[in-house]
Amino acid sequence: MNISQELLDRHGLTGDEYQRILEMLGREPTITELGIFSVMWSEHCSYKSSRVHLKTLPTTGRRVLQGPGENAGAVDIGDGLAAVFKIESHNHPSFIEPYQGAATGVGGIIRDIFTMGARPIALLDSLRFGSLEDPLVRRTMAGVVAGIAGYGNSIGIPTVGGEIAFDESYTGNPLVNAFCLGIAKADEIIKGTASGAGNPVYYVGAKTGRDGIHGATMASAEFDEKSAEKRPAVQVGDPFMEKLLLEACLEVMQTDALVGIQDMGAAGLTCSTCEMGSRGGAGVEIDVALVPQRETGMTPYEIMLSESQERMLLVVKKGREAEVERIFDKWDLHAVHIGQVTTDGRMRVKSHGEVVADIPNGALTDEAPLYKRPMAEPEYLKAAQSLSLEQLGSPQSAAAIFARLIASPTIASKRWVYRQYDHMVRTNTLVVPGMGAGVVRVKGTRRALALSTDCNARFVYLDPFLGAQHAVAEAARNVACAGAQPIGATNCLNFGNPQRPEIMWQFARAVAGIGAACRALDIPITGGNVSLYNETDGNAVLPTPVLGVVGLIEDADAVVRRAFRRAGDVVILLGENRAELGGSEYLKVVHGLIRGVPPALDLDRERALQKLLVDGATAGLILSAHDCAEGGLAVTVAECCFDTGVGVEVGLPGVGDDQWRDVMTLFGESASRAVVSVETQYASEFLRRAADAGVPAVEIGRVGGERIRLSVDGRVAIDEPLRDVERMWSTTIENFFERSRAVA
Amino acid sequence: MKFAVIVFPGSNCDHDAYYAAEHVLGQQAELIWHKDTDLRGADVVVLPGGFAHGDYLRTGAIARFSPIMQQVAAFAAAGRPVLGICNGFQVLLEAALLPGAMLRNRSLKYQCEHVHVRVEQTNTPFTIACAPGHVLKIPIAHGEGNYYAEPDVVARLEANRQVIFRYVTATGEVTDAANPNGSVNNIAGICNQARNVVGLMPHPERACELAVGSADGLVLFESVIKAVTEGAFSGAEAVTAKAAASAR
Numbered sequence: 001m002n003i004s005q006e007l008l009d010r011h012g013l014t015g016d017e018y019q020r021i022l023e024m025l026g027r028e029p030t031i032t033e034l035g036i037f038s039v040m041w042s043e044h045c046s047y048k049s050s051r052v053h054l055k056t057l058p059t060t061g062r063r064v065l066q067g068p069g070e071n072a073g074a075v076d077i078g079d080g081l082a083a084v085f086k087i088e089s090h091n092h093p094s095f096i097e098p099y100q101g102a103a104t105g106v107g108g109i110i111r112d113i114f115t116m117g118a119r120p121i122a123l124l125d126s127l128r129f130g131s132l133e134d135p136l137v138r139r140t141m142a143g144v145v146a147g148i149a150g151y152g153n154s155i156g157i158p159t160v161g162g163e164i165a166f167d168e169s170y171t172g173n174p175l176v177n178a179f180c181l182g183i184a185k186a187d188e189i190i191k192g193t194a195s196g197a198g199n200p201v202y203y204v205g206a207k208t209g210r211d212g213i214h215g216a217t218m219a220s221a222e223f224d225e226k227s228a229e230k231r232p233a234v235q236v237g238d239p240f241m242e243k244l245l246l247e248a249c250l251e252v253m254q255t256d257a258l259v260g261i262q263d264m265g266a267a268g269l270t271c272s273t274c275e276m277g278s279r280g281g282a283g284v285e286i287d288v289a290l291v292p293q294r295e296t297g298m299t300p301y302e303i304m305l306s307e308s309q310e311r312m313l314l315v316v317k318k319g320r321e322a323e324v325e326r327i328f329d330k331w332d333l334h335a336v337h338i339g340q341v342t343t344d345g346r347m348r349v350k351s352h353g354e355v356v357a358d359i360p361n362g363a364l365t366d367e368a369p370l371y372k373r374p375m376a377e378p379e380y381l382k383a384a385q386s387l388s389l390e391q392l393g394s395p396q397s398a399a400a401i402f403a404r405l406i407a408s409p410t411i412a413s414k415r416w417v418y419r420q421y422d423h424m425v426r427t428n429t430l431v432v433p434g435m436g437a438g439v440v441r442v443k444g445t446r447r448a449l450a451l452s453t454d455c456n457a458r459f460v461y462l463d464p465f466l467g468a469q470h471a472v473a474e475a476a477r478n479v480a481c482a483g484a485q486p487i488g489a490t491n492c493l494n495f496g497n498p499q500r501p502e503i504m505w506q507f508a509r510a511v512a513g514i515g516a517a518c519r520a521l522d523i524p525i526t527g528g529n530v531s532l533y534n535e536t537d538g539n540a541v542l543p544t545p546v547l548g549v550v551g552l553i554e555d556a557d558a559v560v561r562r563a564f565r566r567a568g569d570v571v572i573l574l575g576e577n578r579a580e581l582g583g584s585e586y587l588k589v590v591h592g593l594i595r596g597v598p599p600a601l602d603l604d605r606e607r608a609l610q611k612l613l614v615d616g617a618t619a620g621l622i623l624s625a626h627d628c629a630e631g632g633l634a635v636t637v638a639e640c641c642f643d644t645g646v647g648v649e650v651g652l653p654g655v656g657d658d659q660w661r662d663v664m665t666l667f668g669e670s671a672s673r674a675v676v677s678v679e680t681q682y683a684s685e686f687l688r689r690a691a692d693a694g695v696p697a698v699e700i701g702r703v704g705g706e707r708i709r710l711s712v713d714g715r716v717a718i719d720e721p722l723r724d725v726e727r728m729w730s731t732t733i734e735n736f737f738e739r740s741r742a743v744a
Numbered sequence: 745m746k747f748a749v750i751v752f753p754g755s756n757c758d759h760d761a762y763y764a765a766e767h768v769l770g771q772q773a774e775l776i777w778h779k780d781t782d783l784r785g786a787d788v789v790v791l792p793g794g795f796a797h798g799d800y801l802r803t804g805a806i807a808r809f810s811p812i813m814q815q816v817a818a819f820a821a822a823g824r825p826v827l828g829i830c831n832g833f834q835v836l837l838e839a840a841l842l843p844g845a846m847l848r849n850r851s852l853k854y855q856c857e858h859v860h861v862r863v864e865q866t867n868t869p870f871t872i873a874c875a876p877g878h879v880l881k882i883p884i885a886h887g888e889g890n891y892y893a894e895p896d897v898v899a900r901l902e903a904n905r906q907v908i909f910r911y912v913t914a915t916g917e918v919t920d921a922a923n924p925n926g927s928v929n930n931i932a933g934i935c936n937q938a939r940n941v942v943g944l945m946p947h948p949e950r951a952c953e954l955a956v957g958s959a960d961g962l963v964l965f966e967s968v969i970k971a972v973t974e975g976a977f978s979g980a981e982a983v984t985a986k987a988a989a990s991a992r
Contacts, residue, residue, distance in 0.1 A: 429956060
């Protein structure tokens, strides 16, 4: 076969990489082998640019049962149970075909979880879109939301949370990161391993079609004006098939007839075959002619590279085949014996008995290329970090700014979105979406889990190291507000083209920041996903390392919610209000700026705050708690009133210079703060506990009335009827969509 | 007493109904696979929510052909209590155990949220423990819950007092704003003429504990326990007929 430069280009392989293939094989590859190398060495599958950095993350801890390297991570949650969880991106497909792209993203992450032997019980989605003023963005968002709903609702796993933020940088490259958590018996976690020579290899699930061929390669390239032509590389999901697979696989796992199992996600049959062999130190031999096919005339190349959804590869103990086949038959699924485990550590693919690919597993996994890509501080950084308030002119009134922030899509209610998600199925949801961390109870125990995904990408853009630390701190703080001890995290690192030194610098600094924060807060990273090449026409998205944190609540009855509870309760600010406006929602919304230095973050203080929140919840002292983030204290306090019908009156000591005093005090986004409410009679006890814990705490007001009234230094700065504020907050996003529908 | 919860491929609220019966109410419950042909001595049958057979073709359209549905139909014909929740209601419509059909929600979107329904009639096995006009806060979660029937069918349902639940405001008023999906006459749930088969779109099994937002759905389960224990709807058609007669 003649392997031309053009053919290599189409496979996304460089000349050097091809030379390496020649050396590893000692001969020219077949076209099937070239395709296999192409997908396995793609950025998406090989992590070739990111691995050197990811290795620095803390991945161990006393609760960690499974760190990175398997289909998902797992932490011990007591009672002999494990929480199995991971987050994964489906950004590129979701731009090309929003509904199917998002739906199959959800499908993929669910498979990763049940593959580990866990029953999935919760989904979260971290989404980023461009400005909702743009009709294309609205179309993309509507499609993504419908796709997530269509898949998650049908399969019966509640979507209990997540977050959505908006910034123009995501216009041509939305981010769709899906998180799933499941519960498994701690000593029955299943691995994606092939071992035991002669053990049969089974294929089960949907038939293989031509959809998604080279999806992994697509996800490893930037977008340009031709991207819409890549539509055939997006897969189509079938949640019903996945529901059957989920139930049947969990039933098979109840037997001990299974050696290992892996889903066919990115790079399909190729990836599952070589990874299972590699993990088990064995080889796998399959015949693609035996693979159930949806279309006629498919070549071995196409079968190996197809990313058709809802397919699993299983290794079964020899002699137990009938037992396994019987269970799949019950669910009207057909498990097909397509090969066996061998001892030679190679991936051997046959077609009607003829060998079409024969590659050592190691060449595709551990020995895949690894790059230490050049890094350089981005040129934008110095200018972006300097913020001169004088140039902004005189600030508007606090009331006017407040009105704009409350109606900013990033802050406004996401009800239009989560109403489309079944967030209650399985009857475990203790805290529904839109109220901070999502909380699900673990049936059969006293415990509950709080889940949060977070990332303020503006902070990361302005200082990747500090910004990524903020992402960890905020996600952990959110679960701590619910009364949960953070016990593990997963990350989804969304960046631009790693071949640009400034992007690689952002990436490396962000990973270092995540590592530093996770070490300081004692939260191990148990896995995750890297999505690079998030660029359109050379413009990268804001660097967006999304953190998904899992927190454990020992007593589900002690869950703390965001909303104030009763008139008369005392409102307390935990943490220090400082004059910090860098990277704030205020600057973005009012001045259109992403400028300044992100707020300072002292991780020891953060840790003390989170401990106080958890201890206060456990002791039953804290009645409500809400993390202080985008929009600052004013927005935080207002959000605590929503859905309660009760207002609040708060007085704050001002911070910052004269002219900017209200803005700094009310809308600054200083880190490590939370607003809690406590019963009057316990206020002094709680304040004493805060002092003992070294957490600044000050009583700032009372719950009550029908207005949101905030004063700075004794002067009333904001005084609005709660009903009006809540209406603005709750209708902003809905109006964008209903209005556009009316026009259409 | 014993609840049978039918499991179709694609059912996803089967575990929730099972949990409500077995763990919240302390009754016996059994999951019964759709290919089975025996209800195993159940006193009440629940068709749960979900997406039976993926809801492909039409919601509930394929499920009506599942082998177990013959037993369910016989059980219903014997006057014994059958409850269809959400997708289970849709299956009952397709199986012609209840009249009418479902359209897509008028929002054209799936909707998951708490709504209020008013108990219109208490002479069914699933509402005898309710007070008439009792307003329940129960969640919905569906894309096709817009109940429709021909005008003469609706008129007959109303005349026969077969409308069991109606979407209302928190204070019990029937308004268009309180109607989440566009259902004709705000209908949220109905029963058959014999009154032993009840279908509703809201999910009472999701509203059985305050921890998950509401315990208002419990009363449906308590009703059927009462009905069965006291011998109403226990299979004696005479009893059913008497109950139906006294309702008029």
